[in-house]
Amino acid sequence: MVALSVLELATVGTGSTPARALAETTKLATAVEELGYKRLWVAEHHGMPAVASSAPAVLIAHLAGATSTLRVGSGGVMLPNHSPLVVAEQFGTLEALFPGRIDLGLGRAPGTDHVTARALRRVRDVGAEGFPDDVVELINYLAPTEGPPAHPSANPGHGYLPEVWLLGSSIFSAQLAGLLGLPFSFAYHFSPEPLDAALDAYRSTFRPSALLGEPKTMVAVAVICADSEAEARWLAGSSALSILQRRSGRLGLLPSPEEAAAYGFSPAESAVIEEVMRTHLIGDPETVNEGIAQLQRRTGADEIMLSTRVHSYEARVRSFALVSEGHDFA
Numbered sequence: 001m002v003a004l005s006v007l008e009l010a011t012v013g014t015g016s017t018p019a020r021a022l023a024e025t026t027k028l029a030t031a032v033e034e035l036g037y038k039r040l041w042v043a044e045h046h047g048m049p050a051v052a053s054s055a056p057a058v059l060i061a062h063l064a065g066a067t068s069t070l071r072v073g074s075g076g077v078m079l080p081n082h083s084p085l086v087v088a089e090q091f092g093t094l095e096a097l098f099p100g101r102i103d104l105g106l107g108r109a110p111g112t113d114h115v116t117a118r119a120l121r122r123v124r125d126v127g128a129e130g131f132p133d134d135v136v137e138l139i140n141y142l143a144p145t146e147g148p149p150a151h152p153s154a155n156p157g158h159g160y161l162p163e164v165w166l167l168g169s170s171i172f173s174a175q176l177a178g179l180l181g182l183p184f185s186f187a188y189h190f191s192p193e194p195l196d197a198a199l200d201a202y203r204s205t206f207r208p209s210a211l212l213g214e215p216k217t218m219v220a221v222a223v224i225c226a227d228s229e230a231e232a233r234w235l236a237g238s239s240a241l242s243i244l245q246r247r248s249g250r251l252g253l254l255p256s257p258e259e260a261a262a263y264g265f266s267p268a269e270s271a272v273i274e275e276v277m278r279t280h281l282i283g284d285p286e287t288v289n290e291g292i293a294q295l296q297r298r299t300g301a302d303e304i305m306l307s308t309r310v311h312s313y314e315a316r317v318r319s320f321a322l323v324s325e326g327h328d329f330a
Contacts, residue, residue, distance in 0.1 A: 001327060001328040001329065002292075002296045002301065002302065002303060002304055003038045003302065003303040003304075003329070004036075004037050004038065004292075004303070004304055004305075004306060004323070004324070004327060004329070005037055005038045005039040005040065005041070005071075005218070005303055005304070005305045005306070006028070006032050006037050006039070006040045006041070006305065006306055006307075006308075006320065007040075007041050007043060007075050007189070007220055007305050007306065007307040008025050008028065008029075008040055008041065008042050008043070008053065009042070009043050009045065009050075009051045009052075009053050009307075009309065010022050010024075010025040010042065010051065010052035010053040010059070011050055011051065011052075011254050011309055011310075011316075012049060012050050012051070012052050012253050012254065013050070013238070013253055013254040013255075013256060013311040013312065014252075014253045014254065014255055014256055014259065014311070015253075015256070016253070018052040021052040022052050022059065022062075024313040024316075025042070025052075025053070025059070025063070026062065026063060026066050027313065027317070028040075028313070028316065028317055028320075029063045029066055029067050029070060029072070030066055030067055031317050031320070031321075032070065032317075032320050033067045033068070033069060033070035035320060035321060035324040036324055036327075036329035037070070037320070037324070037329075038070075038071060038303065039070060039071035039072065039073060039103060039305075040063065040070055040071070040072055040073075041072075041073050041074060041075025041076070041103065041105055041305070042056050042059050042060060042063070042073075042074060042075065043056070043074075043075050043076065044056050044074065044076065044077055044078045044081070044107075046081075046116050046117075046120065047113060047116045047251070048251055049251055049252055049253050050242065050251075050252065050253050050254045056074040056076075056077055057074070057077075057087075057090040057091065057094065060072050060073060060074065060094055060102065061094060061097065064094065064097070064098040064101055064102065065098075069101075070101070071101050071102070071103055071163075072098070072101060072102065072103070073102055073103025073104060073105055073162065073163070073165075074103065074104055074105045074106075075105045075167065075185070075220070075305070076104075076105030076106050076107040076165070076167040076185075077091075077104065077105065077106055077107070078107050078108070078109055079106050079107065079108060079131060079134050079135065079138070080108060080109075080117070080130075080131060080134075081117060081120040082120070084134045084135075084137040084138035084141065085137075085138075085141060085152060085154060087104075087138055088138050088141035088142050088154040088157065089154045089155070089156075089157075091104045091142070091162050092141070092142050092154050092155070092156035092157055092160040092161075093156055093160075094162065095142075095156065095160040095161065095162045096156040096160050102162035102163070103162055103163045103164075103165060104162045104163065104164045104165070105164075105165040105166075105167050105185060106135060106138070106164065106165070106166055106167060107166075107167040107168070107173075108131040108168075108172075108173060131176075132176055132180075135166070135176070135180065135182075136180070139161065139164060139211075141153065141154040141157055141158075142154060142157060142158065142159075142160055142161035142162075143158065143161050143210070143211075144158055144159045144161070145158045161211075163183070164182055164183075164211065165177075165182065165183045165184065165185050165218070166180070166182050166183070166184050166185070167184075167185045167186075167187065168184065168185070168186060168187065168198065169186065169187040169190065169191030169194065169198075170191070170194055170198065171194060171197060171198055171201050173198075174186070174198040174199065174201040174202040174205075175201050175202070175205045177202055177206075178201065178202045178203070178204070178205030178206040178207065178215070179205055179207060180207075180209065181206065181207050181208055181209025181210075181211060181212050182209070182211060182212060183212060183216040183217070183218065184198075184199075184202045184215075184216070184217055184218070185217070185218040185219070185220060185305065186198050186199060186217070186218070186219050186220065187220055188219050188220055188221050188279065188295075189220045189221050189222040189280075189307045190222075192278075192279040195219070195299065196298075196299070199217060199219075199299055199300075199301075202215060202217065203215045203217075216302050217299065217300070217301045217302055217303075218301060218302065218303040218304070218305055219295060219296075219299050219301040219303075219304055219305070220304075220305040220306075220307055221279070221280075221281060221291075221292070221295060221304060221305070221306060221307065222239075222277070222279070222280040222281065222307050222308075222309070223280070223281045223282075223288055223291075223292075223306040223307065223308050223319065223323065224236050224239075224280070224281070224282045224283075224288075224308060224310060224319055225281075225282075225283065225284070225285055225288040225308075225318075225319040225320075225322045225323050226283075226284065226315070226318070226319065226322070227284065227285075227322070228284055229282075229283045229284050229287065232282045232283050232284065232288075233282060233283075234257050234261075235257055235310045235311070235315050236277070236280070236282050236310075237255075237257045237260030237261055238254055238255050238256060238257055238259075238260055238309070238310055238311045239254075239277065239280075239309055239310075240260055240265070240273045240277065241255045241259060241260040241263055242254055242255060242309075243272070243273060243276050243277070244265075244269055244272070244273070247272070254309065254311055255311070256311045257311060281295075284322075285322045285323065285325060285326045286326065288322075288323055288326075289323060289326040289327060292304055292306075292323070292327070306320065306323065308320065
């Protein structure tokens with residue numbers, strides 16, 4: 001069976017707080033470790049009230065300390081927001097503290113609006129044009145090497161390289177991952193259309209590197225699993241209303257299913273939701289696990305990463321538990 005992993009955003013729902021969301025993410029990490037999931041990644045977003053994972057390196061250190069076998073990493077660090085040297089120092093430190101358990105997923109989007117992106121890196125040009133060079137620079141700070149360190153250098157540095165992945169939702173990132181010989185994770189959970197073309201581009205351009213001998217792929221998919229189809233659809237109302245709110249610029253906490261049920265979607269809004277969520281796997285364990293199996297057969301992915309955004313922690317951990325019950329992790 002394909003390996004399963006978890007993508008977390010430390011979701012803050014209505015009636016909750018960032019502190020509570022972070023505590024629940026910590027509980028979730030220990031729970032999915034016991035359930036047999038391979039890794040848990042936290043995503044970098046900024047200026048979003050519903051997302052408390054704005055500082056991945058800090059949160060990863062906490063989650064790695066709370067677990068013992070689970071791989072923990074970023075899904076991802078949005079590199080245009082940061083100096084490659086700073087990221088190298090952070091993740092070299094994490095690898096030194098938790099050797100063999102840290103992943104560094106890198107993305108080229110800012111994960112926020114343009115004004116916030118400028119505030120993060122404090123430069124006028126916050127484009128992603130320098131992303132390929134930044135990736136190479138970052139890896140060079142941490143890759144094993146002989147001889148004295150160059151200047152500047154990270155410390156912990158050479159020899160403290162975590163497992164590096166490139167994240168993407170486009171052909172560009174897929175081709176870059178292939179050319180650099182890095183594992184590639186595709187964001188099918190929010191950008192489904194380019195999936196097949198991106199994976200084909202990655203595999204066709206792949207060049208073996210010192211870090212990876214053959215292509216290695218992961219696909220992230222949105223999943224909500226419950227004991228019944230009806231319950232799963234009820235829980236998915238939170239995501240549906242959240243999608244509409246984001247599209248209209250109304251950023252807020254993740255709504256509850258009750259709030260979504262009371263909203264009264266118009267036919268036009270329902271059509272938008274149906275289109276955006278058509279590739280989400282929502283249903284009972286049999287339906288969801290069959291969807292995961294079909295996705296793996298379609299893509300040949302080495303790993304499937306589940307993104308589950310529901311209002312309550314209990315429903316989130318229940319979803320992962322139900323999926324694991326029908327999945328052979330051997």
